[in-house]
Amino acid sequence: MHITEMAKKNRADLPLGEELLDRSVALLEGPLNRLVERALKSRVVLVPLGVSLKVALKAAALVVPPPPWSPSSAAPADAKKESR
């Protein structure tokens, strides 16, 4: 991530405590992050997420008034004209 690149220092110059912190952060950013990422991409997460999103959005559509520029309201003529 950008912060990593900005903060990166040469480990050989760091005191032991700082070096340990640096290594721990690298571990969090690398393998641990990939592990959590893999879990979040699995169907165990995605299927319930998809179902709850679908239900929540359908329910919200019934309760929340449609925004002034939702697809259900007609697009202004100039927007359509501009697009071609």
Place this chain on the structure above:
Amino acid sequence: MSLVARIAARAGVLSAVPDAVARGAGAVTLARWSLARQPAPVAPSSAEVIAVAGAAKLLRYRAKPGVALSKAPMLLCPSLINRLYVLDLMENLSVVDALLSAGHPVYGIDWGDPGAAEHGLDLEGFVLGRLRSFLQTACSDAHVERMALLGHCLGGTMATTLAAVDDAHVESLILLTAPLSFHDGGMLSAWTRTPLFDPADLVRVVGHVPGWVTQPAFAVLKPLGQTTKALRLWQSLGDPKFLEMFRCLETWINDNVAIPDAFFVDLVGKLYQQDALARGTLAFSTGPVRLDAVKVPVLALAAAQDHIVPPSSALAPVARFSSTTKRCEQLDGGHIGVVVGGLGRKRLWPLLVQWLQTPRAADARAA
């Protein structure tokens, strides 16, 4: 250095107090900025608006004192969902400044906050409407027939579709971490293809998709990112230059732009879910949008540690372009770091200037 001094230095005995003082000063500086609500010194390059369409503006950056803008011009097309000033982040950390200093006239598109005028404006509307018209205006303003078009992130996707459909004003295409293939194994790709997720459902409820929806979604793409960011900030709290850069970058990251409704439906539905651009099934009212229809010279740049646009998404599809001049580079860094990090300054900026200044033989379009 004696052995005792070396051990003391390694144990941090010598640096503990100065480090604590420096971090304390850094924390005070951060607190002062927050309390004073001082705006971060972002977007330092001065520009004037030369065209407006709905919420979008075309900017012309002003020349730096003593530098004649006599070389090849460039139009910057940022992602529709982020602000343009990532390319002009702060003093001494600005792609715009680097190009202006090298004598290149620079134009940029500020897509603005979508409102009523953007309702119903889909991917085609933005590409064949606004992007094409701004490119034409910039060319007339610069008195050239064509100019280099740099697309950053989704701006690169849009620039590619324009070059595929109408390259009359495109001298060359520069794709900076631009997704071209959307089924890439990344988190964003997986989440947008969540079963049963229909982007039209979301748009029906919220209209233009606001930052409070997209910002947490982007934060989740790097699940431990917020934790590691806090730790990295702690590590460099004593470095005033880092703090200034951190402040500017955080300002940009949190300066969200809503995603226009119809564009969001196309982005998620056609690009992410169907991968229509890479599969060749994307179509505008003018006809199909095919990658092999891109004939202009292309410089494609990817970031090796990009968690939003993996290099495979940014580089592999370029092989299908018909351009005779194609250059692909993978740079160190993440999605943003490649533009604004120290490596960006060392690698990206010289690469852009070199690309603009390289004379090219007739491209595939002329052939």
